[in-house]
Amino acid sequence: AQRVTQPEKLLSVFKGAPVELKCNYSYSGSPELFWYVQYSRQRLQLLLRHISRESIKGFTADLNKGETSFHLKKPFAQEEDSAMYYCALSHHSLNSGGSNYKLTFGKGTLLTVNP
Amino acid sequence: ETGVTQSPTHLIKTRGQQVTLRCSSQSGHNTVSWYQQALGQGPQFIFQYYREEENGRGNFPPRFSGLQFPNYSSELNVNALELDDSALYLCASSFFSGAELRAQYFGPGTRLLVL
Numbered sequence: 001a002q003r004v005t006q007p008e009k010l011l012s013v014f015k016g017a018p019v020e021l022k023c024n025y026s027y028s029g030s031p032e033l034f035w036y037v038q039y040s041r042q043r044l045q046l047l048l049r050h051i052s053r054e055s056i057k058g059f060t061a062d063l064n065k066g067e068t069s070f071h072l073k074k075p076f077a078q079e080e081d082s083a084m085y086y087c088a089l090s091h092h093s094l095n096s097g098g099s100n101y102k103l104t105f106g107k108g109t110l111l112t113v114n115p
Numbered sequence: 116e117t118g119v120t121q122s123p124t125h126l127i128k129t130r131g132q133q134v135t136l137r138c139s140s141q142s143g144h145n146t147v148s149w150y151q152q153a154l155g156q157g158p159q160f161i162f163q164y165y166r167e168e169e170n171g172r173g174n175f176p177p178r179f180s181g182l183q184f185p186n187y188s189s190e191l192n193v194n195a196l197e198l199d200d201s202a203l204y205l206c207a208s209s210f211f212s213g214a215e216l217r218a219q220y221f222g223p224g225t226r227l228l229v230l
Contacts (some may be wrong), residue, residue: 004157034218042222043119044158044205086157093171100171101211102148103219105157 002027002091006106013077014114021072023061023087032090033070034103035061039083047085048072053059057081078112085109116140119208119222127228128196136191136225138206147189149181150205150217158205164189165211193227201229 003026013019017024025031035047047056050070061072072080088103120139128134140147146165150158161171164183178194187208193200204228207219 036221043223046218046220049218073140087159100165101209102160102161102163102171102173103150103158103207104160107157 002104004087004089004104004106006109010110016076019074019077021045021085025068025089029043034088035072036086037083079113082113099114117219121206121222121225125226132196133194136204138189140187140208141220142176146207146209146211148207149191152203196229198229
């Protein structure tokens, strides 16, 4: 069964410091991984998708299949980065109803960037 | 481009009652997924709808049911409410080509409290 683990419930850094939010996954197939972010009083938003290999708001994430990890990194944290971050794995399955893709989420890491 | 909308924003019900939550998908999307997010947890997949049919379900009992309409909007129905059903219910829409599902975009959620 697929599983996503975010080992840190809380992460606190100072402005300008590097930040790394950890994500490990367990999946037997070829994974598709995402990072979602939820700012205070806002909806869950897509931040990064590993197949896009892009940098959004200075964040990057590299899929490491050997270590089954998809850590989110930013070299210089900003106060506006304070938010809840969720790592998610997209799982494709076939059943009697057809083909579907579901997201399996980690429990999230609350990042606080202090001034 | 109109984002995913959900109604109502908040709802209070008593144990044993039934509830219907609504979701309008983002323009251009044809697939709707529903997630339950309990306090302190990541979202958990309930089910997904494509072409007005359920095409995948997570580990939720049959009293959780849904509908998708021709305009791709969707409803989540929960019968015989239990206290543990208290949670934030998220709707996510996406485009499924039949071969690949693109990223899922989330609505603001409906917060359900069961007393």
